[in-house]
Amino acid sequence: NAGVMQNPRHLVRRRGQEARLRCSPVKGHSHVYWYRQLPEEGLKFMVYLQKENIIDESGMPKERFSAEFPKEGPSILRIQQVVRGDSAAYFCASSPAPTSGNTIYFGEGSWLTVV
């Protein structure tokens, strides 16, 4: 669904820097999901957020990664002290509610390259 907006589309960071990826859901959607796609791999679930709440972060690495979805503004995926292994495409998706029949559509993605 073209309504999920992500930025930046491409981001280059040096090892040790911080990366911030933003996701604006489809208007009216209050549920946001982040997935990561490593090179030549399928997508892997990271985190599910509702406004001001983390619902499921079972796919988030234990360290350096955090996510938020504030009352106002986009959802942010933050990666501190990036390493080369963080280089990946990060996709955001949104839905009105994660119930049966609400299919997941992804945004255009943010490609992070760590040099």
Added chain:
Amino acid sequence: GENVEQHPSTLSVQEGDSAVIKCTYSDSASNYFPWYKQELGKRPQLIIDIRSNVGEKKDQRIAVTLNKTAKHFSLHITETQPEDSAVYFCAASNESGGSNYKLTFGKGTLLTVNP
């Protein structure tokens, strides 16, 4: 947790031929199976999905079949065209309790349709 295996990893066909991609899943509780098409540098786009209450679903040149007993599902593309060339991903999730957001993806199949 769920594990999805996808085969083949690469598939090359002549224009007009059919292409079949197969996936197996491990969690018998999974009941939602979408297929995504991803072109290079683009987001995965949902092309078709199936739920476990049906065995087959068709949309023009694309069809998906599901065998719950054997825990496998397949994507069939007939009359392939060069624009069908892309990476195709299968995925599985359990929609019970409204958790269809947590998709487990296969590793993808690179389909090349030769003119």
